[in-house]
Amino acid sequence: MDPENLEELLEAAFDEESSEITLPSDAPLPSKLIWIVADGSYVTKDQIIAILNPIAGNASENTRDLSDYQLLSQDTRYENIQNMGDIAQKNLILKSTISGRLIxxxxNLTELNNLDHILGRIKPTSCSHEVVVHGMCANCSVHIDTSLKRKHEDLNCHAETSAVPGFITSHAGVEIDSDLAYEMECSEITKYLEDRKLCLVLDLDNTLVHATSQSPPADIDVETIEISSSSVLKTIVYNETETSYCNSFFKLRPGIFKFFRSVSKRYKLFLFTMGTRQHAQSALRILDPQGVYFGNRVFCRNDSRSCMKSLDRLFPNHKNLVLVMDDSEYVWTSKLALIKVHPYYYFSDLTYLNNYDLNNLTKSSAALQSICNYSNFVWSKIVRNSTGAKYSSPEKKAPESGQPLARDDDGFAVPAAIKISHFRYNGYLICNERPSDIYVKPAVAPKGGEKTQLFKKIRVKDNDKQLDKLITLLDEIYTRFYAQYDQAVSDLINSRNSEFIQALNGPLTPVDVKFLVYNDLLPSASLILNELREAILKDVTLYSNSPEFILPNPNARDSSSSGGLREDSELNFLLCSDFGKWARKFGARIGKLTDRVTHLVVNNRNCVRLPDEKVKKVHIKWLEAVFYCHERVDEHKFNPDNWTTPFRSFWDVLSS
Known part of the structure; x- marks a missing residue:
């Protein structure tokens, strides 16, 4: 053998031998091992690895004044501990002289009577920097450039990269080696399965609350409601640098605390908002001041490495147990687990007024249907601007008097004494009239000894029942998930599969979770959601009276004005809007022709004749009700020919 190689082998053997942890030759005996580092931990040079306590009255001849003890061994050393909490003054500490993995x-609490007693071994290894906090390795305290290790969403989970473990903490400064993160994720899923829980990721704005910096209009009568139901609350929100703040008004969605109490029994709740962390904290001071529901599982836009939300930030590898509730699907990289929520708007929001987008019509129409938009200070602007872009029945005036001239459907003048309603919905799905019963009886207040009549206030009842409907849906998904899970485990036990440890040893283990995942035996909450959704409209074929929705002026002389339907695929509203996209997700088919149609989707009353008596005429709000209630609601209620008053939203139709 080459002499140089022999020298290397002998040197390596010496290093391996020197890694044994033993007592120094003059250590006091007997001693008790109070504490030693956990098995498998990475230790660094000069790190405390064990604490000893000499047993009083039985010390051997090695015992002497503890202050004389210094470094007594090449391999280990120990020192006094002075004034360190509950540890006695005469306790001794052992420090490692090398870095490596401790075996x-x-x-603990073992009595040591022999100096040759081996406490453990340190296997010299280089640190793999598995846990990095703010650029510093938690094991060896070396600065690490995490940008070189960072795990991208499209990389393999076992690549030599790191992951930000959202299932552990929302702090982006904590990064874990992807292999370790994978094992920890399996352990976390195992715990969820043992506790029989699923995961629910909630959006904040327009899902749980509506927030604004503007107070409600003065003529909107805001009812005083207990916070446990729903209220308008004023608070402050700091900017991102926390150098200034602004007043903010929060309107809680009706039933929000009932929702938290009910759903948290079966789901672990996460909050993921594209707002700032300060905005989320202000909301949580109202929604969850004690951190009972969300804890530290709160994510904001600073926790996302892009302008999109991704479940990879929370669970990089396995998303079988995860569902998402959000009013906007476009902010998610994957929409498989998404439960689309009806966007909740209470305060005035005219963001979408001049931005008519068929691909985002479910969102924009909800924004323009907000309760505060019924204010006299806002309403005229909405009607004027929305009708300028999309049709609403124009008001005809008699040139002599300048007063509106009412006409019936055939164009004949109607005497002014006879009140008829001509409310029409435009392309934004907003009606050109408000219900007549929204005004509160004027109050009377004394002023200077005389009574002064105050202006009328508007009160619009908030009939939103979204969270109640979602409790029912989430309970059904949960029940089906664990029914499938229990069946999968039972089948494995009955088959006596030797690879499935739980079948032989009892409690579920992370190894079992891997086995279930690799063999596609672990149910998927998102697949159950889609199965439930697709069954709701599976026997429905929709056809839309498209000119009502996408032509600038449906009063123009076309087939719709004569009571017929235009069979023109280029103008098929459902084929080019997000209403049609979501209808297909619920199992419906979109008809390009009027034959074999089960439902005719319209926007106004008496606009077209039905091609067949079996075809059901429904307002576009019927589709909204189906999407957000996750059930097939009564079509008769949504036939606009039966309406005698305009409805703000489909919630009002359901409550009528």
Missing amino acids: RIVE
Whole structure:
């Protein structure tokens, strides 16, 4: 053998031998091992690895004044501990002289009577920097450039990269080696399965609350409601640098606390908002001041490495147990687990007024249907601007008097004494009239000894029942998930599969979770959601009276004005809007022709004749009700020919 190689082998053997953890030759005996580092932990040079306590009255001849003890061994050393909490003054500490992985041999509280007693071994290894906090390795305290290790969403989970473990903490400064993160994720899923829980990721704005910096209009009568139901609350929100703040008004969605109490029994709740962390904290001071529901599982836009939300930020590898509730699907990289929520708007929001987008019509129409938009200070602007872009029945005036001239459907003048309603919905799905019963009886207040009549206030009842409907849906998904899970485990036990440890040893283990995942035996909450959704409209074929929705002026002389339907695929509203996209997700088919149609989707009353008596005429709000209630609601209620008053939203139709 080459002499140089022989020298290397002998040197390596010496290093391996020197890694044994033993007592120094003059250590006091007997001693008790109070504490030793956990087995498998990475230790660094000069790190405390064990604490000893000499047993009083039985010390051997090695015992002397503890202050004389210094570094007594090339391999280990120990020192006094002075004034360190509950540890006695005469306790001794052992420090490692090398860095590596500690293999523990003896347990805590072991009595040591022999200097040759081996406490453990340290296997010299370089640190893999598995856990990095703010650029510093938690094991060896070396600065790490995490940008070189960072895990991208499209990389393999076992690549030599790191992951930000959202299932552990929302702090982006904590990064874990992807292999370790994978094992920890399996352990976390195992715990969820043992606790029989699923995961629910909630959006904040327009899902749980509506927030604005503007107070409600003065003529909107805001009812005083207990916070446990729903209220308008004023608070402050700091900017991102926390150098200034602004007043903010929060309107809680009706039933929000009932929703939290009910759903948290079966789901672990996460909050993921594209707002700032300060905005989320202000909301949570109202929604969850004690951190009972969300804890530290709160994510904001600073926790996302892009302008999109991704479940990879929370669970990089396995998303079988995860569902998402959000009013906007476009902010998610994957929409498989998404439960689309009806966007909740209470305060005035005219953001979408001049931005008519068929691909985002479900969102924009909800924004323009907000309760505060019924204010006299806002309403005229909405009607004027929305009708300028999309049709609403124009008001005809008699040139002599300048007063509106009412006409019936055939064009004949109607005497002014006879009141008829001509409310029409435009392309934004907004009606050109408000219900007549929205005004509160004027109050009377004394002023200077005389009574002064105050202006009328508007009160619009908030009939939103979204969270109640979602409780029912989430309970059904949960029940089906664990029914499938229990069946999968039972089948494995009955088959006596040797690879499935739980079948032989009892409690579920992370190894079992891997086995279930690799063999596609672990149910998927998102697949159950889609199965439930697709069954709701599976026997429905829709056809839309498209000119009502996408032509600038449906009063123009076309087939719709004569009571017929235009069979023109280029103008098929459902084929080019997000209403049609979501209808297909619910199992419906979109008809390009009027034959074999089960439902005719319209926007106004008496606009077209039905091609067949079996075809059901429904307002576009019927589709909204189906999407957000996750059930097939009564079509008769949504036939606009039966309406005698305009409805603000489909919630009002359901409550009528």
